Amino acid sequence: METHYQILGVSPDAPTNIIKQRFQQLIIQHHPDKKGASSPMSNENDAHRILQAWNVLRDSEKRQKYDIQLEVESHKTKITINSDVDLDDMEYAESEGSYSLVCRCSGTYVITEDDLELGNDVICCDNCSLRIRVLYDVIEDDDDS
Ligand SMILES: [Zn+2]
Structure with a gap:
């Protein structure tokens, strides 16, 4: 299971403006209507995941909760x-x-x-x-x- 940070390819401590830049690049690359896309279905899925990740990370409150959740998850395995x-x-x-x-x-x-x-x-x-x-x-x- 990829984290929202992994989906967007940013580090977990990246500032919002960096995440936003990255999101904008990715969403253009993965847009389902993009011409020449080899697999429209997977692009649609990717676009959805990218949007979902961005919706959490853009919001400082949601991001904070998500970070706590990630920490709990990582501790569970350790x-x-x-x-x-x-x-x-x-x-x-x-x-x-x-x-x-x-x-x-x-x-x-x-x-x-x-x-x-x-x-x-x-x-x-x-x-x-x-x-x-x-x-x-x-x-x-x-x-x-
Ligand atoms: Zn004891």
Whole structure:
């Protein structure tokens, strides 16, 4: 999966005016109506992806959110998970809306209901560098059985 930066061929810290220049060059190159295009279909797809990337990166707020998302994604692959823990095995604190578990270092793992809603299932001990993945059932609206 290419990032919006890769699609536009710019570095993740490129300023908006550089990204804009690059976008304008690319969109001309990939325009589906461009004469002599060898494959109109793929050009159409490319143009769509370029537009999508530009729509996020042009907007500082959207770009910021996208950057955070990218960072989370990249950490997901780098993080070593020490063990999987079932949510049912964690202690629920109703007042906090959070689940906790004591680490073997006597530190604590805490995951909040907000984390669960956001799909953040990997948590770090507050005392050492160990991480656990919390296993829980995602409640789906549709039943495709
Ligand atoms: Zn620990």
